[in-house]
Amino acid sequence: MNTYSPIGMLDSGAGGLSVLREAVSLLPHESFLFYGDQGNAPYGTKSKQEVLALVRRAVGRLMDADVKAIVLACNTATAEAALELRQELSLPVIGMEPALKPASMCYHGGTILVLATPGTLSSAKYAALSSHWGEHAVSVPCPGLMEFVERGELDSPALSAYLERLLAPYRSEQVDAAVLGCTHYVFLKRQISRFFPQGTPVLDGNAGTVRQLKRVLGERGLLNPGPEKGKVLIESSGNAENLRVLEKLFRQNLAMQ
Numbered sequence: 280m281n282t283y284s285p286i287g288m289l290d291s292g293a294g295g296l297s298v299l300r301e302a303v304s305l306l307p308h309e310s311f312l313f314y315g316d317q318g319n320a321p322y323g324t325k326s327k328q329e330v331l332a333l334v335r336r337a338v339g340r341l342m343d344a345d346v347k348a349i350v351l352a353c354n355t356a357t358a359e360a361a362l363e364l365r366q367e368l369s370l371p372v373i374g375m376e377p378a379l380k381p382a383s384m385c386y387h388g389g390t391i392l393v394l395a396t397p398g399t400l401s402s403a404k405y406a407a408l409s410s411h412w413g414e415h416a417v418s419v420p421c422p423g424l425m426e427f428v429e430r431g432e433l434d435s436p437a438l439s440a441y442l443e444r445l446l447a448p449y450r451s452e453q454v455d456a457a458v459l460g461c462t463h464y465v466f467l468k469r470q471i472s473r474f475f476p477q478g479t480p481v482l483d484g485n486a487g488t489v490r491q492l493k494r495v496l497g498e499r500g501l502l503n504p505g506p507e508k509g510k511v512l513i514e515s516s517g518n519a520e521n522l523r524v525l526e527k528l529f530r531q532n533l534a535m536q
C-alpha cells in the first residue's frame with residue numbers, strides 16, 4: 280500500500296455513490312474502489328451483529344485490493360461497525376453520521392427531522408450524537424426507502440405515496456431543518472424537499488465526510504501527489520442488474536456536478 284493505492288469506499292448499495300461524487304470532485308488525483316454490498320442489502324433493518332459481519336466481509340474485499348483507507352459511505356455501517364473496525368485495522372477508517380450538529384444551528388423553535396434507517400436511529404452511536412445535538416430532533420425511520428434508489432426509481436407514484444405517508448404528519452408543524460441521515464436519501468433530496476416550505480435546509484453529511492477523508496490522508500502522508508486523474512472502479516456483491524444501476528447512477532451523478 281502506498282500513496283498511489285486506491286481508497287476503498289463501501290455502502291450497502293447505491294447510496295454511497297453520493298459520497299463518491301463529492302470525493303472525486305474534492306480529490307481528483309485519488310483512485311477509488313467502490314463496493315456496493317447489494318447482495319446483502321439493506322443494512323438498515325438488520326441487527327448490529329449482522330451489519331458488523333457484513334461490513335467486515337466487505338472491508339476484507341477492499342483490503343484484498345490493497346486500499347490505503349476505508350470510507351464507510353453509509354450511516355448505518357458507521358453506526359454499527361466503525362468503532363470495531365478502528366480497533367481492528369491500522370489503516371484509516373472514515374465514517375459518517377447524520378448531520379445533526381449543523382442542523383441544530385438552524386433551530387428556530389420548531390423541529391429538526393432526522394430521516395435515517397431504523398438501525399442508525401436505534402444505535403448507541405446515534406444516541407450519543409443526539410444527546411449533544413438532538414434536543415429538538417424528531418427521528419423518522421424510513422424502512423423501505425433505500426429500495427427505491429436501488430431500483431433506480433427516483434421519481435414514481437409509489438415513491439411519492441411513500442413520502443406522503445412518511446412526511447404528511449409534519450406538514451402542519453414548523454420544520455426548521457431536515458437531515459438526510461442515510462446516503463441513499465441524498466438521491467431523493469429534491470423529492471423530499473418538496474414537503475417543506477421553500478428554503479428549509481435539507482442537510483446531509485457527505486461534504487463533511489469527504490473533507491475529513493482529505494484531512495486524514497494529509498495527516499498520514501497518504502494523499503496521491505498526482506498529476507494524473509484518478510480512476511474509479513465499481514463493484515457489487517449483487518447481480519448484473521444491481522451493478523448496472525450503480526454504474527448508471529454514478530454516471531448521472533457525475534453529470535449533475
Ligand code: DGL
Nearest residue numbers: 291294322323354355462
Ligand atoms: N446507505 C445506508 C446509510 O447511509 C443504508 C441503507 C440500508 O442499507 O439500509 O445508512
